Amino acid sequence: MDRQPGLSVRLKLTISYAAFLMLAGILLLVIWMVLQQLYPQWGIIREARSGIGGAFVPGRSNTQRAFTEISVATLLFLMVFGLVGGWILAGRMLAPLTRITEATRLAADGSLAHRVRLPGRKDEFRELADSFDTMLARLESQIAEQQRFAANASHELRTPLAITQTLLDVARNDPNRNPGELVDRLHFVNTRAIDLTEALLVLSRADQRSFTREHVDLSLTAEEAAETLLPFAEKRDITIETSGDLATAFGSPALLLQLTTNLVHNAIVHNLPEHGKVWITTSVHPDAVVLTVENTGQRLSAAMVSTFAEPFQRGSQRVRTDHVGAGLGLAIVKSIAQAHDGTLTLAPRPGSGLSVTVRLPVAPPHADS
Secondary structure (H helix, E strand, O other), X not given: OOOOOOOOHHHHXXXXXXXXXXXXXXXXXXXXXXXXXXXXXXXXXXXXXXXXXXXXXXXXXXXXXXHHHHHHHHHHHHHHHHHHHHHHHHHHHHHHHHHHHHHHHHHHOOOOOOOXXXXXXXXXXXXXXXXXXXXXXXXXXXXXXXXXXXXXHHHHXXXXXXXXXXXXXXXXXXXXXXXXXXXXXXXXXXXXXXXXXXXXXXXXXXXXXXXXXXXXXXXXXXXXXXXXXXXXXXXXXXXXEEEEOOOEEEEOHHHHHHHHHXXXXXXXXXXXXXXXXXXXXXXXXXXXXXXXXXXXXXXXXXXHHOOOOOXXXXXXXXXXXXXXXXXXXXXXXXHHHHHOOOEEEEEEOOOOOEEEEEEEEOOOOOOOO
């Protein structure tokens, strides 16, 4: 914003301190003079002569003149003292704000690693500094995550394009090659690129929270996702079991269905080669509704599980060669959960496999209830 130049806060505080001190001095003098008029016997000695030597005692007019001169000198001293003292006090009081301003300028120039780290006990300035440091830390983390995501997304999108280019070059150099095989491979690569692009769009939509909220029963969403993926699970000899209570959240039906479908699909893909199982349960707590998806599979470590929700982290030991995926399934789940003010928790399942828990706030009552 383009603003006109003005006085600094320090100068304003200095003038305010001095003006207040001057006002207090003037008020004190006025009160004293009023009292002198009302009660003259309290203060100034009237004109008189001494009984011995005939010397004069100072009269009222001379005393008032001397008092006026002393008052003016006192007010001038108070003004100078107020300006100097106010300038020093204002500087000390605004020193934390100066450090915060400097950190703000560095952040505006792109240096997000700088922190204010204001020492001392808690007050308004230190609360502001701590909040600013927290904001910088989160902003630095988010920007670093976005940069990694952009780099990974660029790499993932470049891969199918490079494969397509290679296939077309081979076909051009070998005109006798079977075109049906080329079309099939191009169709597979193109489908993978479309899936990845759609996943990126869903992720962006969830991050922006650009969706309409309404009441959504997670138990029905879980049943719909299980029914949709049942043929895919049966093909892999995997059994899906759903159970739980009616669990109503408040959010986007499409995104919450995407969340549940991704979890169930992930549980099917990363399972045992045969006789695998997937358990989907919903539950209600005083402050949250919970969706849990568990599956059998290989034994996982906590360190490995902690990376599964990162974009494009497929976990090579968990990936089956017949279905690589875009590497965004759990990243989309995490983003959708956060967009609904919820949390995503991943943990190794006792024995083997993975347990994924999504906690979302309980939906508010219907307007007509």
